[in-house]
Amino acid sequence: MSSKQTKTGAALVFEVLQQHDVKHVFGYPGGAIMPIYDALYDSEVKHFLCRHEQGAAFAAIGYARASGKVGVCLATSGPGATNLITGLADAMSDSIPIVAITGQVSTKAMGSDAFQEVDIIGLSLACTKHNFQVRHVNELAEVLTQAFDIALSGRQGPVLVDIPKDIQMAQVEQTLALVSANKKDDEAIAPANVGSALALLSQAKRPILYVGGGVGMANAVHELRSFMHTTGIPSVATLKGLGAIDVDDECYLGMLGMHGTKAANLAVQESDLLIAVGARFDDRVTGKLAEFAPNAKVIHFDIDQAEISKRRLVDAAIMGDLKVNLPALAIPLTIENWRQRCKQLAHDYANDYTYLGKGIYAPAVLREISDTIRQQNRAEQTVITTDVGQHQMWAAQHMQFSQPCNFLTSGGQGAMGFGLPAAIGAQVSRTHDSVIAICGDGSFMMNVQELGTIKRYQLPVKIVLIDNSKLGMVRQWQQLFFEERYSETDLSDNPDFVALAQAFNIKAKLITEKSQISEAINDMLTHQGAYLLQVKIDAFDNVWPLVPPETANDKMIEKVN
Amino acid sequence: MNSQMKKQMNSHTLRITADNQPTVMEKLLQVARYRGFIVTGMTMFPEEKDQLSIELSVKSDNSIEHLQYQLHKLIDINSICVNNNATKQNLA
Numbered sequence: 001m002s003s004k005q006t007k008t009g010a011a012l013v014f015e016v017l018q019q020h021d022v023k024h025v026f027g028y029p030g031g032a033i034m035p036i037y038d039a040l041y042d043s044e045v046k047h048f049l050c051r052h053e054q055g056a057a058f059a060a061i062g063y064a065r066a067s068g069k070v071g072v073c074l075a076t077s078g079p080g081a082t083n084l085i086t087g088l089a090d091a092m093s094d095s096i097p098i099v100a101i102t103g104q105v106s107t108k109a110m111g112s113d114a115f116q117e118v119d120i121i122g123l124s125l126a127c128t129k130h131n132f133q134v135r136h137v138n139e140l141a142e143v144l145t146q147a148f149d150i151a152l153s154g155r156q157g158p159v160l161v162d163i164p165k166d167i168q169m170a171q172v173e174q175t176l177a178l179v180s181a182n183k184k185d186d187e188a189i190a191p192a193n194v195g196s197a198l199a200l201l202s203q204a205k206r207p208i209l210y211v212g213g214g215v216g217m218a219n220a221v222h223e224l225r226s227f228m229h230t231t232g233i234p235s236v237a238t239l240k241g242l243g244a245i246d247v248d249d250e251c252y253l254g255m256l257g258m259h260g261t262k263a264a265n266l267a268v269q270e271s272d273l274l275i276a277v278g279a280r281f282d283d284r285v286t287g288k289l290a291e292f293a294p295n296a297k298v299i300h301f302d303i304d305q306a307e308i309s310k311r312r313l314v315d316a317a318i319m320g321d322l323k324v325n326l327p328a329l330a331i332p333l334t335i336e337n338w339r340q341r342c343k344q345l346a347h348d349y350a351n352d353y354t355y356l357g358k359g360i361y362a363p364a365v366l367r368e369i370s371d372t373i374r375q376q377n378r379a380e381q382t383v384i385t386t387d388v389g390q391h392q393m394w395a396a397q398h399m400q401f402s403q404p405c406n407f408l409t410s411g412g413q414g415a416m417g418f419g420l421p422a423a424i425g426a427q428v429s430r431t432h433d434s435v436i437a438i439c440g441d442g443s444f445m446m447n448v449q450e451l452g453t454i455k456r457y458q459l460p461v462k463i464v465l466i467d468n469s470k471l472g473m474v475r476q477w478q479q480l481f482f483e484e485r486y487s488e489t490d491l492s493d494n495p496d497f498v499a500l501a502q503a504f505n506i507k508a509k510l511i512t513e514k515s516q517i518s519e520a521i522n523d524m525l526t527h528q529g530a531y532l533l534q535v536k537i538d539a540f541d542n543v544w545p546l547v548p549p550e551t552a553n554d555k556m557i558e559k560v561n
Numbered sequence: 562m563n564s565q566m567k568k569q570m571n572s573h574t575l576r577i578t579a580d581n582q583p584t585v586m587e588k589l590l591q592v593a594r595y596r597g598f599i600v601t602g603m604t605m606f607p608e609e610k611d612q613l614s615i616e617l618s619v620k621s622d623n624s625i626e627h628l629q630y631q632l633h634k635l636i637d638i639n640s641i642c643v644n645n646n647a648t649k650q651n652l653a
Contacts, residue, residue: 121583121584122587125584125587125588125591126591126595129636130635130636131584133583150636154634155634304634305630305633306627306630306631306633306634308630309627310627
């Protein structure tokens with residue numbers, strides 16, 4: 001009779017990861033996670049060593065958002081684990097499925113203020129969908145399996161699994177492949193309020209489709225576009241909804257909200273029916289909530305009951321899977337006058353990219369990058385990530401995306417430092433596609449160490465660094481609302497970014513004049529390998545329109561000299 | 562139209578059953594606090610089959626229904642029953 005085979009908890013971790021089709025993880029080793037890293041040495045899972053655990057967390061997020069798979073990151077105990085917190089909060093706010101595995105001090109040492117011990121379970125309780133601390137090696141496989149199920153189910157989100165070192169080292173008997181079962185069975189979905197929604201739809205004279213990040217996350221882009229084709233309803237998108245709507249749709253009005261297009265915001269204010277699809281009436285979208293879409297009834301499609309009527313009371317809620325619910329409501333509508341009105345708005349407030357002077361206007365550069373990609377038929381194979389700030393808003397306003405998974409930006413948290421590591425994660429998940437990180441000079445410095453990750457793995461990530469030597473968005477707000485008292489927003493002592501990139505063997509170029517743009521874009525896109533294009537712009541360029549705080553969206557500021 | 566219309570501070574009691582996991586109470590209280598609810602009383606005792614029985618009294622301006630939906634999302638919570646104690650406000 002052969003003796004039962006045993007393996008370590010650490011080896012079991014990789015067995016379970018492979019059962020869940022995990023091929024890539026992002027992380028950084030340390031004392032309390034060494035057994036896992038030892039097991040990694042023999043595993044087929046490919047590990048990407050980032051240079052900061054925050055980089056690993058954002059890379060896992062970029063990986064998940066670009067591919068639809070669960071992103072996985074590893075960190076050691078103590079400071080390794082705490083460095084994940086920003087990433088976890090970002091994934092929580094934007095509903096991204098990631099599993100973070102942290103090492104922890106041995107069970108015997110826990111609670112004694114041991115070296116590199118931190119209560120990561122307590123710390124991450126508020127910024128994870130769920131977390132686990134493995135208490136015995138026999139529960140390790142089930143816990144990890146549950147972690148993946150929870151991350152992916154319903155409204156997706158981050159799950160943390162904390163594994164004490166002695167449990168990583170403990171022996172466990174060979175386990176059979178676990179069949180994953182949801183801990184919480186899918187709730188019986190309340191019968192969708194289809195009847196009342198259909199009535200609202202057929203009565204509406206000025207309906208607007210308000211499309212959010214949920215469409216991409218539900219894998220329902222096709223169903224949305226089909227719905228739009230059948231109904232003819234004019235549409236607006238949130239920051240995370242960009243890419244869900246076909247940009248060539250004549251009645252697509254662009255992004256709405258604080259930096260939304262004038263056309264989108266005016267149309268929403270005039271509408272008599274707002275159909276929210278996978279969107280949550282976020283404050284960046286609504287402006288002054290009491291005055292948002294003041295004349296509209298609301299139909300709200302969502303997967304999360306807690307979002308229904310959380311901020312705006314709805315008239316009909318359609319819970320559940322968009323792939324099922326959108327087709328159920330696709331009826332042709334007679335709204336030709338309204339469609340004409342929306343087309344007129346789109347025309348009247350279309351962007352103008354002509355400008356005077358020799359200097360560079362960031363919206364024009366970003367638009368040219370986007371146009372070049374579309375002309376080359378590369379839109380489906382190109383992922384754009386951004387950091388946070390003015391450049392992010394310009395990218396959202398002026399670039400065009402073919403799918404939501406091709407535009408990755410930190411929405412709910414607005415975490416600076418997101419762009420570069422997210423681009424790394426996206427590139428790893430989509431090896432044959434192009435990935436371009438649009439960064440601001442402030443944001444770029446926050447995770448600049450990840451240039452080391454690009455160098456190490458020779459990732460052909462392109463970086464467009466929009467450089468105004470300012471913390472631009474804050475500076476703009478100081479100009480508009482704090483009487484030009486520019487407190488701590490001057491970054492004119494930035495390093496030489498070209499030299500910095502070259503120190504990581506990354507090709508780099510600086511441009512300062514309009515005449516240099518086209519050639520530089522071409523050089524960047526055709527270069528085989530990583531590339532940094534530093535684009536100097538005027539320090540006082542602002543993002544327009546802007547809806548000030550506590551103001552209705554139609555009272556936007558259009559320009560201030 | 563606005564769901565944040567002013568309400569009188571209302572008291573409620575929630576009867577909750579949950580899996581007996583170390584983080585359940587902490588998470589329950591965190592969500593209640595974060596969503597603007599003050600805890601005015603609490604009892605908790607274990608039951609059979611590794612379950613916890615929790616009675617939580619809270620008060621807030623905010624909608625108890627919304628707290629219920631947020632709590633319902635918690636993985637370890639199995640059932641929530643709300644007992645409106647609006648009348649308690651008037652007797653005193």
